[in-house]
Amino acid sequence: MDPVSPPTRAGAVTGARPGRTAVTKQKLFDAALRLVGERGAASVTVEEIAAEAGVAKGTVYYNFASKDALVDALLRHGVELLAGRLRVAEQDSGTEAATASLVDGMLGFFAEYPAFGQLLVSELWRTPGQWHGTLSLLRDDIVSIIRGQVQRLADEGRLPGGVEVGTASAALFGTLLVIALDWQVFQPERSLAEVRESVLLLVRGLRPG
Incomplete structure (x- = not known):
């Protein structure tokens, strides 16, 4: 790594x-x-x-x-790195390219830092513990970036009827995180391009019509 x-x-x-x-x-x-x-x-x-x-x-x-200060700094810095990868999508003018860039950023980051993905999963969705407050704020930072791209899809009528942007954003974050970890642990032979296309097919399949 x-x-x-x-x-x-x-x-x-x-x-x-x-x-x-x-x-x-x-x-x-x-x-x-x-x-x-x-x-x-x-x-x-x-x-x-x-x-x-x-x-x-x-x-x-x-x-x-x-130790708490070390772990807190580690969490914050890791999320800052991830946020930087995801913000690249904001530079794309088209929603298709932006969505692909978002997926690339998330999958690429966790391919590079798999232990950080394990850390997020183990601490973010466990019974609230010592770092839950910090992680909740950091999660909100990431989801807000994803929300910006999901809002673009919603504005173009590309979300199924009745699906809220906030729910879709949180779902996309969780989906990408779990898929990235599943890829690293159970399917390491798959390439980033293969996993990326599978995710994009899933996202496209949720669009109306």
Whole structure:
């Protein structure tokens, strides 16, 4: 998996050497992402993150106030990366191209960061826990981007009668997330193009007429 660059605002240390601090934070982010994606945030300890990253336990607290701060920063940064991929669709003038771009962005992101997809699923739809509030806000950010594209479809009469834009947007987000994870876990031999076309066929099939 390609490294996830840590957000510069999280856990910044005054007087620290920028290059060394960035590398250390990168190790902590990667380690936390692997562990939290596999087991969920609540069950992972600071000691385990430090061991996975190959650093001392104190290094975690040097860069972040706590494990919670590290996980919170990881969640926020991951969603910022995903949002950036999805906003590319806003540049397409046609709804067909915009929908395809949206699907490409979502599937491509989770193909690149499968552990983050596992993290979202494990924490977003579980019994409300410590990061539920943060994840709810982040989910709203993503769904609002998707909603903009679904609204374009609705404006052109391309949604079935009676289907609300908000419901369709949340459904598309959940569908893309689950399909991306199913692809990575159970059908890794399929190409991105194959999965993308299957999703687009599904979306087109829901249109009236």
